[in-house]
Amino acid sequence: MRTDLSPLDQLLLEAAFSADDMADLVTARERERARSGIDENDKDGIALRGEAEIDYALARFVAANCAAVGEHLATPTPFVLKGGLAIYTCFAGARRSKDADLSPSGLDVEFDGLLPPELIKAPTGMQVLEPTQTTDDGWKVPVEFTATVGGDVSTIICDLNNARRVIRRPPAITRPFATPFTTAPVDVWVARPEEMIGEKISALLRRRNGRLRDLYDIDHLLARSIEFKLDRTLIREVAVEAISELLAYDNLREEMRTLITDRLLAHDDASWVQAEIERIGRNARPKDWKAQVADVLPTVGSSIEVTESLMAHWNDLRILEPKD
Secondary structure, three states, X not given: OOOOOOHHHHHHHHOOOOHHHHHHHHHHHHHHHHHHOOOOOOHHHHHHHHHHHHHHHHHHHHHHHHEOOHHHOOOOOOEEEEHHHHHHHHOOOOOOOOEEEEEEOOOOOOOOOOOOHHHOOOOOOEEEOOOXXXXXXXXXXXXXXXXXXXXXXXXXXXXXXXXXXXXXXXXOEEEEEOOOOOOOOEEEEEOOHHHHHHHHHHHHHHOOOOOHHHHHHHHHHHHOHHHHOOOHHHHHHHHHHHHHHHHHOOOOOHHHHHXXXXXXXXXXXXXXXXXXXXXXXXXXXXXXXXXXXXXXXXXXXXXXXXXXXXXXXHHHHOOOOOOO
16 A cells, blocks of 8 residues: 555545545545635535535546556556546646546447446446447446435446547557546546547537537647647548548538538548638537536636637648648
């Protein structure tokens, strides 16, 4: 046992858990409330308690399923973290995520039929439930845990992708999984930022008015391109592949299907992608931006400001331009 770690860090590393362990969470919560001046019984105080418990449960769940430890140091574990939680915890993001987005770790990994619950590890004190919803991309898997607020049973959600959305450019990389509770973050297997940018571009295009939190996440990753050593060619390869796969969706709007078929696949012309993303960002309704982004990040700019920032980084990095 390492004596240099806090009790909560020790829990994360050992994947040990009991009801009493939530005392560490309560201490962290009290510290944050004192720092921010939030009263325990007001709306923000209650929200803080719920957010802390979700963060704690997600941290333990990801550490159990994606940690790069022991025999897995050379080869990724079966699951790799990606999406909003990966950006928040592993790539210095500011937007909290309330679910864990996992994918198979390589091109040759796929699961047939419904997800066998035993593929996902539940840390002691948590329980993996049967998948509640099947989607085109995989499964939503609820993971149950006991909350400190009244001892209620709460759940976090694991979005487990199927073979359609595997990690396209293995191997995955390891990054410290930094949470509000850890002084010695666990190293976990995580998708490359280029992979996440490519998938978020395709997610934006799939919906008529986009998913605005993806707009914010893309801007965050492009803004730190030097720090994350982004590879422009890799972004293009992943994005073109991910966009092409949208054709398999039955509910893809017809205008987008035509653009993908006629302009990207036939002529290798991806300029329309930038124009479509800019259209989505500039035309976003304020109430949608608030619900998806501004409520989580009160100091963030408007959707137009974030779109302008994204477009500036896009042009500087020449995203989706053909290879040199």
